[in-house]
Amino acid sequence: MPGKSFLHKLNPLTKVVWSLAVITLAFVYQQPLPILSLWASVLAVALIGKVLREILPAIRGLIIFAAIFFLFQVFLIDEGQVVFTLVPGTGIGRITDVGLKACTMLALRMLAMTSTIPVLLATTPPKDMIVAFVEKLKVPYVYALMLVTSLRFIPTLQEELSLVIQAQRARAYDLEGRNIIKRFLALIPLALPLLLMSVQRARTMAISMETRAFGAGPRTSLHTSTFQLLDIGVISSCLLLTAVLAVVSLH
Amino acid sequence: MIRAENIHFTYPNGFQALKGLSFHIKAGEFVAVIGQNGAGKTTLLKLLNGLLKPTAGRILIGGLDTARARVAELARKVGFLFQNPDHQIFLPTVREELAFGPKNLGLKGAVLEDRVKDAAAAVGLTPYLDFNPRQLSKGQRQRVALASVLAMQPEVLVLDEPTTGQDYREALEIMRLVKKLHQQGHTVLLVSHDMEMVARFAGRALVLGEGQLLLDGPVATVFAREDVLAATGLVPPQVIQLARPYQEQGLLRPVLTVEELYAEIIAALRGEVDARQVLPA
Structure with missing residues (x-):
């Protein structure tokens, strides 16, 4: 992903600072509306960076996750006025106004916080991320590599999982219509081949890295990580804006 | 079909x-x-x-x-x-792996065992029924997969x-x-x-x-x-490419494999199929 927008040109750490600023503000705000606008601002950044379309599937996934989170929590809060009951006349599935607000907050907060991650990943080549972490933050190279490699393997695993599902379905394996315990056990034919292949892959990767002298001595990198004027500008405005917004909202 | x-x-x-x-x-x-x-x-x-x-x-x-x-x-x-x-x-085990498909089809008992045995025999895996398929070679694992399909x-x-x-x-x-x-x-x-x-x-x-x-x-x-x-x-097999000019001249009949070409050449050279015994193999 060559530099398509200013977001691509920024130092990876600058984007991490932005991400942390969003997280901080998400915790500072205690009202749904400001958090909603915070989330909107994250999406706006993605739009300006020309990656909104690219990250849309990830955002959709996060929304589903937030919705599940919401549903799990909303029935557990007893305080406040009851606004809705799943089974009328009983206490089952009762939703209160306090619960509704708290859970909306929680879901939105989670959305705002996690939405920065796809933006970060879509605009930063993994290699740059490693270099930035190792050079600027003095993270040991092996840890940085582990993190980036595991992120890198997610799409590969997804592809592999779909092949495994197809292979088992071709043997008349049925995924639908069972009770919860059976459905959980039914994951074994899918999870096991995937796990075994991943272990195999990790071993192959370790060997191929060692044959190319991984860990033999101090590493150098072709491109070094630098902070440009733009980075300094973005970082300082992120910090300033966060501080101002935090102070305003706490008063 | x-x-x-x-x-x-x-x-x-x-x-x-x-x-x-x-x-x-x-x-x-x-x-x-x-x-x-x-x-x-x-x-x-x-x-x-x-x-x-x-x-x-x-x-x-x-x-x-x-x-x-x-x-x-x-x-x-x-x-x-x-x-x-x-x-x-x-x-x-290979046995359980082969039984997975037929079990999904609802088979059990003696019928299931027969299916597994027949499928293993068809691909020559009978001696390996109690082995862990992961320990077999790639070619053998491919035969396990084939047998697990045949069992259905x-x-x-x-x-x-x-x-x-x-x-x-x-x-x-x-x-x-x-x-x-x-x-x-x-x-x-x-x-x-x-x-x-x-x-x-x-x-x-x-x-x-x-x-x-x-x-x-x-x-x-x-x-x-x-x-x-x-x-x-795509490129046709080398043997077909090799034979084509001779075939176009009417010297050889169409061939698909090396063995067929060999038989054709022998026949063309000596005018009789048995001549292969005269030439070194």
């Missing part, structure tokens, strides 16, 4: 993998599907067992419309062998590059097994990049290029159309 009527398939990302294919495969045929990577071969196979449903047109397997039937239902009729056996093997006794066998990543001997063994199964009455559909294997074993070939059916006919006829094959990045 298999009838495809003007099938189209477009992936959710907008990639048009198949653009209007029609063909008919009779029961008992051995058909090879060839074409360069991305020509739509694997997509076509996945449409046959209902893993994918055509976006337009329809496929009938023994009268069953794949768009309406469930994959589990189609699995009875169409056995699918994938490129990589490791995508499906997950049980601790499908009428049609669909094989997606069953010989990749194996040495010549292992690949030949798999293909000989497939040939034996074909002779026992299975309809076979094979995707392969190995043109020698296609020439040696298949009766008919479908050539795909960019989602379209470029050629459909007996293997000998298909391999004679070098111009069309070149368009989809």
Whole structure:
């Protein structure tokens, strides 16, 4: 992903600072509306960076996750006025106004916080991320590599999982219509081949890295990580804006 | 047995993998599907067992419309062998692995055991029934996968590059097994990049290029159309290329394999087939 927008040109750490600023503000705000606008601002950044379309599937996934989170929590809060009951006349599935607000907050907060991650990943080549972490933050190279490699393997695993599902379905394996315990056990034919292949892959990767002298001595990198004027500008405005917004909202 | 009527398939990302294919495969045929990577071969196979449903047109397997039937239902009729056996093997013994498919079909007891035994015998794995499939060689694992499909006794066998990543001997063994199964009455559909294997074993070939059916006919006829094959990045087996000039001069009859060419040359040189004993082998 060559530099398509200013977001691509920024130092990876600058984007991490932005991400942390969003997280901080998400915790500072205690009202749904400001958090909603915070989330909107994250999406706006993605739009300006020309990656909104690219990250849309990830955002959709996060929304589903937030919705599940919401549903799990909303029935557990007893305080406040009851606004809705799943089974009328009983206490089952009762939703209160306090619960509704708290859970909306929680879901939105989670959305705002996690939405920065796809933006970060879509605009930063993994290699740059490693270099930035190792050079600027003095993270040991092996840890940085582990993190980036595991992120890198997610799409590969997804592809592999779909092949495994197809292979088992071709043997008349049925995924639908069972009770919860059976459905959980039914994951074994899918999870096991995937796990075994991943272990195999990790071993192959370790060997191929060692044959190319991984860990033999101090590493150098072709491109070094630098902070440009733009980075300094973005970082300082992120910090300033966060501080101002935090102070305003706490008063 | 298999009838495809003007099938189209477009992936959710907008990639048009198949653009209007029609063909008919009779029961008992051995058909090879060839074409360069991305020509739509694997997509076509996945449409046959209902893993994918055509976006337009329809496929009938023994009268069953794949768009309406469930994959589990189609699995009875169409056995699918994938490129990589490791995508499906997950049980601790070969015996249990072979029983997985028939169990899903609801078989149990003596019938199930018979199925497992027959399938293991068909691929020569009887001595390995209690082994852990993960400890077998790649070629053996591929035979485990094949047997696990056979145990479901499908009428049609669909094989997606069953010989990749194996040495010549292992690949030949798999293909000989497939040939034996074909002779026992299975309809076979094979995707392969190995043109020698296609020439040696298949009766008919479908050539795909960019989602379209470029050629459909007996293997000998298909391999004679070098111009069309070149368009989809295929080259006929060397032995066919070698024999072509002589064939065009009327010196040799059409051949598909090295053995056939050898027999033809001997006959042409000496005017009699038995002459091979005179020449050093």
